[in-house]
Amino acid sequence: MFFGLPIVSHYSEFNNGHVECIANAGRVVKTVEEYSEELRKLMENKEYYFQKSEAAKKRFLEKYELNGQVKIFANIYRDIVKNPYPHKLKRFFSSLHYTQNIRVFLAWVYLKLKYKFGIDLLKRK
Numbered sequence: 001m002f003f004g005l006p007i008v009s010h011y012s013e014f015n016n017g018h019v020e021c022i023a024n025a026g027r028v029v030k031t032v033e034e035y036s037e038e039l040r041k042l043m044e045n046k047e048y049y050f051q052k053s054e055a056a057k058k059r060f061l062e063k064y065e066l067n068g069q070v071k072i073f074a075n076i077y078r079d080i081v082k083n084p085y086p087h088k089l090k091r092f093f094s095s096l097h098y099t100q101n102i103r104v105f106l107a108w109v110y111l112k113l114k115y116k117f118g119i120d121l122l123k124r125k
Helices: 015-025 032-044 046-062 066-082 088-094 098-117
Strands: 007-012 026-029
Touching: 007 015, 007 032, 015 026, 015 046, 026 032, 026 046, 032 046, 046 066
Parallel strands: 007 026
Antiparallel strands: none
């Protein structure tokens, strides 16, 4: 893609991540006949070749160029710093010291027993 070469590939039984990577920068075919037909079309039809060539260059610049990749990774790190634990309960417990986690857990157990089962462990007799 970097050099503007159209890509011709085929589907795999197991992994097809290349299909997403190629997108409109070339063509992914199913059979040997389609493969040879696509190569012949690229060799004989110069307009089609240049169209796919430009699409390959454009795809590379949009998805794989260094500055774009750096921006993508920077955005990922910003999101992580902003919200390290998307799950609220994990975020809450990770913000506490382990002794506070024990206290919070014991308080939760006490309240659960008291209000759900009517057992008050701290009730004076």
